[in-house]
Amino acid sequence: MIPRVPPSANQDKIISVHGVKFVYNGGVQALAGIDIDIRRGDYLAIVGGNGSGKTTLAKNMNGLLRPTNGSVTINGVSTSEQTVAELAKVIGYAFQNPDHQLFCSSVVEEVRFGPLNLGYPEAEVAKKTEMSIEAMGLSSVKDQPPFSLTLGERRRVSIASVMAMDPQVFILDEPTTGLDARETDDLMEGVDRLNLDGRTVVLITHDMKLVAKHAKRVVVMSEGRIVLDSDPRGVFTDLELLLRSKLIPPPVAQLAHRLSSLGVPRDVISPEELVFHLMSGRGALE
Amino acid sequence: MTAFIDLYTESGTFLHRMDPRVKIVAVATLSLLALIMSHLVYLLVLTAVMVVLILLGRASFQKTMLAFSYVFRVMALIVVLWPIFNPGGTPVLFELGPIRITEPGIMAGIATAVRIFCLAASWYLLMFTTSQRDLVCGLVKMGLRFDFGLSLAMALRFLPTFSAIVESIKDAQRARGMELDKGNLRKRARDYVAVLVPTIITALKMADMLSLALQSRAYGARSDRTYVRELKMLAGDYVALSIAVAVFAIPATAKYIFSIPL
Numbered sequence: 001m002i003p004r005v006p007p008s009a010n011q012d013k014i015i016s017v018h019g020v021k022f023v024y025n026g027g028v029q030a031l032a033g034i035d036i037d038i039r040r041g042d043y044l045a046i047v048g049g050n051g052s053g054k055t056t057l058a059k060n061m062n063g064l065l066r067p068t069n070g071s072v073t074i075n076g077v078s079t080s081e082q083t084v085a086e087l088a089k090v091i092g093y094a095f096q097n098p099d100h101q102l103f104c105s106s107v108v109e110e111v112r113f114g115p116l117n118l119g120y121p122e123a124e125v126a127k128k129t130e131m132s133i134e135a136m137g138l139s140s141v142k143d144q145p146p147f148s149l150t151l152g153e154r155r156r157v158s159i160a161s162v163m164a165m166d167p168q169v170f171i172l173d174e175p176t177t178g179l180d181a182r183e184t185d186d187l188m189e190g191v192d193r194l195n196l197d198g199r200t201v202v203l204i205t206h207d208m209k210l211v212a213k214h215a216k217r218v219v220v221m222s223e224g225r226i227v228l229d230s231d232p233r234g235v236f237t238d239l240e241l242l243l244r245s246k247l248i249p250p251p252v253a254q255l256a257h258r259l260s261s262l263g264v265p266r267d268v269i270s271p272e273e274l275v276f277h278l279m280s281g282r283g284a285l286e
Numbered sequence: 287m288t289a290f291i292d293l294y295t296e297s298g299t300f301l302h303r304m305d306p307r308v309k310i311v312a313v314a315t316l317s318l319l320a321l322i323m324s325h326l327v328y329l330l331v332l333t334a335v336m337v338v339l340i341l342l343g344r345a346s347f348q349k350t351m352l353a354f355s356y357v358f359r360v361m362a363l364i365v366v367l368w369p370i371f372n373p374g375g376t377p378v379l380f381e382l383g384p385i386r387i388t389e390p391g392i393m394a395g396i397a398t399a400v401r402i403f404c405l406a407a408s409w410y411l412l413m414f415t416t417s418q419r420d421l422v423c424g425l426v427k428m429g430l431r432f433d434f435g436l437s438l439a440m441a442l443r444f445l446p447t448f449s450a451i452v453e454s455i456k457d458a459q460r461a462r463g464m465e466l467d468k469g470n471l472r473k474r475a476r477d478y479v480a481v482l483v484p485t486i487i488t489a490l491k492m493a494d495m496l497s498l499a500l501q502s503r504a505y506g507a508r509s510d511r512t513y514v515r516e517l518k519m520l521a522g523d524y525v526a527l528s529i530a531v532a533v534f535a536i537p538a539t540a541k542y543i544f545s546i547p548l
Contacts, residue, residue: 027348064457084460093461099491100451101458103483113480117463147487165463 049246092167152183306424368395
C-alpha cells in the first residue's frame with residue numbers, strides 16, 4: 001500500500017477536454033473553462049462540493065451534454081461528431097440513482113439491455129452479461145427483479161449493466177452514496193478490479209476517504225473550474241484548498257497535519273502509513 | 287443541476303408585492319380582454335402594455351426568452367397556417383389549386399398570434415412575480431378548498447422536479463446506448479418502457495414519502511386550520527384591482543353595450 005505505482009504505464013490520452021465552458025439553458029454557467037486529459041488506465045476521482053460542476057463535466061464526456069465552448073475528444077474524435085449511443089461503446093456512465101435506469105423484470109435482462117442496444121451478437125451479449133454479473137457479485141440474485149434488491153445491490157446492477165457494454169472508460173457518479181461500509185467495500189472491490197484490468201475509471205464523489213483509498217489521481221473542482229489536479233497525496237497536503245472547495249479531508253489526513261510537529265509528513269493518506277511514520281520516529285523516513 | 291427553472295424570479299417590484307388575489311383577477315381580466323379584442327392595433331397596444339409590465343417586473347431576459355421560445359413557435363405556426371385554413375374575404379393574394387391566401391386571412395392570423403402572445407404574457411406576469419406559495423394562498427383565500435390548494439401547490443412544486451427526473455432517466459438510458467425515436471415499432475415501444483417504468487416507480491416512491499412527510503406534520507389534524515401568513519389588501523392593491531377590472535369592463539361595455547367594434 002505504501003509505495004504507490006505511477007498512474008499508468010500507458011500514457012496515451014483517451015479523453016481530452018479542451019477549453020470547455022458549459023452554460024445551461026437559462027444562463028447558469030456550470031463549467032467555466034476546463035482543460036484536462038484522461039489517460040488510458042487512469043483511476044481518476046473528480047471531487048468537489050455540490051454544484052461545482054462535476055456531473056456536468058462528466059456528462060460532457062459521454063455526449064449527454066455538448067460543450068457551449070471548447071471541445072471534448074474521445075480517442076481523438078470530437079464528441080460533437082458522435083451520438084450518445086456511439087460514445088456509449090467507449091464511455092460507460094453509471095448514474096447516481098440506480099432507480100433511474102432499472103426497468104426490467106430480472107437482473108439478467110437489465111444487464112443485457114445495454115449490449116443489445118449496441119448491437120452485439122447474441123453469443124457475445126450472453127457472455128458479457130454473464131461476466132459482468134459475476135464481476136459485480138450478483139450471481140445469486142440474477143433472476144430476481146432489480147427493484148426487489150437492496151440499494152447496494154441495485155447500484156451494482158447498474159454498474160454491471162454498464163460493464164456489459166464493455167466500455168474503455170467507466171464514469172461512476174456518486175457510486176457509494178447511501179451505502180453502508182460493507183456495501184461500499186463490495187462495490188469498490190469490483191471497481192478496483194476494473195481498473196486493474198486496464199479500464200479507465202472516473203469516480204465522481206465528495207467522499208474523500210473513498211478517494212484516499214482508491215483513486216490514483218484526484219481532480220478538485222470548485223465553481224466550474226479545476227482548482228487542483230494531482231495524485232491523492234498532493235491533494236491532502238493542502239487542507240485549506242479542500243475546505244474552500246467544500247470538501248472534508250479524511251480524518252487520517254487531518255490527524256497527520258496535527259502531528260506534523262512530530263515529524264509526520266503532511267501527505268499521509270492511509271492509517272497504515274500514519275502508524276508507520278509514528279513507529280519509525282521523528283521524520284525517520286525522509 | 288438541471289436545465290429546468292422555476293418561472294418565479296425573486297424580486298421586490300410592485301408586481302411582486304401586489305396581493306396574489308389581485309394578480310389572479312388581473313390575469314383573468316387581461317386574458318378576457320385579449321379574447322374580446324380582434325383588431326390588430328388594439329391587440330398591439332395590449333402587447334406593448336404587457337411588455338412594459340414584464341420590464342417593470344424586472345424579469346430576467348434569459349428566463350423570459352426561454353419561457354417564450356415555445357410561445358413564439360406556436361405564434362409562427364399560427365401565422366403560417368391561419369391564412370391557409372381560413373381563406374375568407376378579399377383581396378385574394380395568391381391561389382394554387384385548393385390553397386387560397388387572402389389579405390384578411392393573413393391579418394387574422396397575425397392578430398391571433400398576437401392574441402396568443404397576450405394570453406401567454408399575462409400568465410407569465412403572474413407566474414414570474416408570484417411564488418407558488420402565494421399563488422395557492424391567494425386561491426385558497428378566494429374560496430378554493432384547502433385540500434385542492436395543497437394538491438395544486440404540490441403538483442406545481444413537483445412539476446419541475448419530475449421533469450428533471452424524466453430527463454435524468456432518459457439520459458441514463460441513452461448512456462446505455464438506447465436511441466429514442468429510432469428503429470422499428472417494437473424497439474421503440476420497448477425503449478419507452480425503459481423510460482416509463484423507472485418514472486412510475488420513482489413517482490410512487492416520491493408520493494409515498496410525501497404522504498409520510500405530510501402526516502408527520504399533522505396534516506388534517508383539525509379542519510379549522512389557521513394560516514401562518516394572512517393576506518391583507520393594502521390601498522395600492524385596491525387601486526390595482528380597480529384598474530384591472532376597469533381595463534376589462536370599459537372595453538367590454540363599449541363592445542357589447544354600445545356595439546363599438548374592437
